[in-house]
Amino acid sequence: xxxxxxxxxxxxxxxxxxxxxxxxxxxxxxxxxxxxxxxxxxxxxxxxxxxxxxxxxxxxxxxxxxxxxxxxxxxxxxxxxxxxxxxxxxxxxxxxxxxxxxxxxxxxxxxxxxxxxxxxxxxxxxxxxxxxxxxxxxxxxxxxxxxxxxxxxxxxxxxxxxx
Amino acid sequence: xxxxxxxxxxxxxxxxxxxxxxxxxxxxxxxxxxxxxxxxxxxxxxxxxxxxxxxxxxxxxxxxxxxxxxxxxxxxxxxxxxxxxxxxxxxxxxxxxxxxxxxxxxxxxxxxxxxxxxxxxxxxxxxxxxxxxxxxxxxxxxxxxxxxxxxxxxxxxxxxxxxxxxxxxxxxxxxxxxxxxxxxxxxxxxxxxx
Amino acid sequence: xxxxxxxxxxxxxxxxxxxxxxxxxxxxxxxxxxxxxxxxxxxxxxxxxxxxxxxxxxxxxxxxxxxxxxxxxxxxxxxxxxxxxxxxxxxxxxxxxxxxxxxxxxxxxxxxxxxxxxxxxxxxxxxxxxxxxxxxxxxxxxxxxxxxxxxxxx
Numbered sequence: 001x002x003x004x005x006x007x008x009x010x011x012x013x014x015x016x017x018x019x020x021x022x023x024x025x026x027x028x029x030x031x032x033x034x035x036x037x038x039x040x041x042x043x044x045x046x047x048x049x050x051x052x053x054x055x056x057x058x059x060x061x062x063x064x065x066x067x068x069x070x071x072x073x074x075x076x077x078x079x080x081x082x083x084x085x086x087x088x089x090x091x092x093x094x095x096x097x098x099x100x101x102x103x104x105x106x107x108x109x110x111x112x113x114x115x116x117x118x119x120x121x122x123x124x125x126x127x128x129x130x131x132x133x134x135x136x137x138x139x140x141x142x143x144x145x146x147x148x149x150x151x152x153x154x155x156x157x158x159x160x161x162x163x
Numbered sequence: 164x165x166x167x168x169x170x171x172x173x174x175x176x177x178x179x180x181x182x183x184x185x186x187x188x189x190x191x192x193x194x195x196x197x198x199x200x201x202x203x204x205x206x207x208x209x210x211x212x213x214x215x216x217x218x219x220x221x222x223x224x225x226x227x228x229x230x231x232x233x234x235x236x237x238x239x240x241x242x243x244x245x246x247x248x249x250x251x252x253x254x255x256x257x258x259x260x261x262x263x264x265x266x267x268x269x270x271x272x273x274x275x276x277x278x279x280x281x282x283x284x285x286x287x288x289x290x291x292x293x294x295x296x297x298x299x300x301x302x303x304x305x306x307x308x309x310x311x312x313x314x315x316x317x318x319x320x321x322x323x324x325x326x327x328x329x330x331x332x333x334x335x336x337x338x339x340x341x342x343x344x345x346x347x348x349x350x351x352x353x354x355x356x357x
Numbered sequence: 358x359x360x361x362x363x364x365x366x367x368x369x370x371x372x373x374x375x376x377x378x379x380x381x382x383x384x385x386x387x388x389x390x391x392x393x394x395x396x397x398x399x400x401x402x403x404x405x406x407x408x409x410x411x412x413x414x415x416x417x418x419x420x421x422x423x424x425x426x427x428x429x430x431x432x433x434x435x436x437x438x439x440x441x442x443x444x445x446x447x448x449x450x451x452x453x454x455x456x457x458x459x460x461x462x463x464x465x466x467x468x469x470x471x472x473x474x475x476x477x478x479x480x481x482x483x484x485x486x487x488x489x490x491x492x493x494x495x496x497x498x499x500x501x502x503x504x505x506x507x508x509x510x511x
Contacts, residue, residue: 009339009340009343010332010335010336010338010339010340011335012339013335013338013339013342014320014335014338014339017314017320017338019319019320019331019335044346045339045342045343045346048342048343048345048346048349049342051292051296051349052296052311052315052342052345053315054292055292055293055295055296055297056201056293056296056300056312056315057315064196064200064206064209064210064213065206065210066192066196066210066213068478069192069210069213069214069217070185070188070192071478072214073188073214073217073218073221074181075480076218077184077218077221077222124461124462124484124487125484125487126462126481126482126483126484126487126488126489126507127481127482128479128480128481128482128489129464129479129480129481129482130479130480131478131479131480132477132478132479133476133477133478134474134475134476134477135476138477141419143415143416143419143490144415144418144419145415146415148415148487148488148489148490149481149489149490150416150419150489150490150491150492151479151489151490151491151492151493152491152492152493153477153491153492153493153494154493155493155495
């Protein structure tokens with residue numbers, strides 16, 4: 001290849017990929033009409049590109065098992081609006097005002113009466129952060145009385161058995 | 164599979180819709196796993212890096228501005244995870260570039276055993292070519308390997324530049340030199356096919 | 358503005374109330390004591406183990422079983438990152454792993470493994486003296502029901 005053409009290599013590659021601006025593409029095309037060496041280089045690049053695309057395109061042959069990956073992602077991510085955003089949303093709604101007044105009275109009651117009665121009021125319940133079942137069918141409920149989580153694993157569809 | 168666009172799904176995710184996170188994941192998990200697999204070619208590592216890619220993507224969804232496609236943005240995260248993984252290997256094993264399937268041969272690639280009386284053209288089946296190309300890819304630098312894989316995925320130079328945090332010019336140059344290097348390594352097979 | 362001041366006042370009162378009612382921090386705890394009750398629920402019997410009366414009453418609106426028997430009751434102390442196993446039946450094991458404390462909750466990984474294969478898995482955030490129920494795996498002429506409780510150990 002001529003020395004002046006060596007530096008054209010990357011541009012010829014970009015020309016092949018359709019990545020050159022119109023002006024640049026016209027210049028390269030004109031050059032190729034008169035330069036045998038560059039035409040050969042373009043041919044080599046095209047050939048190599050075809051082989052690479054053919055050999056590398058079988059992505060489905062990867063030996064990767066992604067079972068359980070989503071469950072891990074769910075476990076480690078906390079989605080949703082932040083607590084403050086949820087509180088703001090709640091407080092901003094006019095329809096909340098009546099219950100809010102009642103709630104304020106309840107808080108006042110708790111502040112002054114409960115310490116006297118020394119009652120332990122549980123404010124949290126255990127909860128389910130993530131769940132996976134091989135059958136793909138799981139229900140997560142709460143018992144009506146205590147609000148305790150109940151996870152129910154259902155059999156695979158069509159295999160019968162229900163609560 | 165949902166017909167909702169990526170943009171709609173992302174907006175919905177940011178608002179807290181857990182199911183739409185799942186849809187985005189299902190939509191792109193094979194692509195990400197495929198890309199990472201071709202970079203590392205180790206099942207366990209691919210699984211881990213795929214998981215980390217989606218974790219990072221979901222945690223940073225609010226920062227996604229929509230300037231590039233979601234696929235491009237996800238690819239950038241995947242490539243960064245790959246580079247972090249290599250840096251971790253380097254720290255642990257002191258290797259500047261670790262290629263998990265690198266040949267022992269200096270410069271060349273391991274070619275399947277040749278019978279001196281055989282016809283190379285008949286011997287080159289698609290599967291064998293794939294193996295040879297993969298071995299050749301392992302001889303490339305991380306930067307060249309990454310751009311070639313992204314180029315093969317159909318990304319524009321502009322997208323590849325965004326993913327690899329370089330310029331279009333650098334991308335063009337790397338693709339060219341990667342192709343020329345691979346050509347040198349694949350010459351016996353190219354001549355056999357042609 | 359009057360409505361904004363009202364909103365702020367309510368917010369402040371709520372926060373104050375919650376703050377005063379806060380339970381003690383789990384930072385003082387190191388291990389957890391996990392109680393596992395393995396129960397068989399069936400429709401082929403009406404016998405209810407006396408130890409399960411409270412549970413049966415609680416579950417009556419939700420489950421449609423008439424007979425409850427306590428198969429096993431076991432207590433396992435787990436340190437952080439510690440693991441424990443409970444054999445549920447032939448070829449079926451309940452695996453527990455205490456992943457650590459987070460704020461006032463203990464993160465507990467629960468798995469059911471059958472013949473070496475994981476068939477169920479859940480991560481629970483347990484409060485002190487809290488419990489969770491897991492049910493459904495077939496067992497003889499009924500199903501298994503697990504009551505898993507956790508107590509924090511200083």
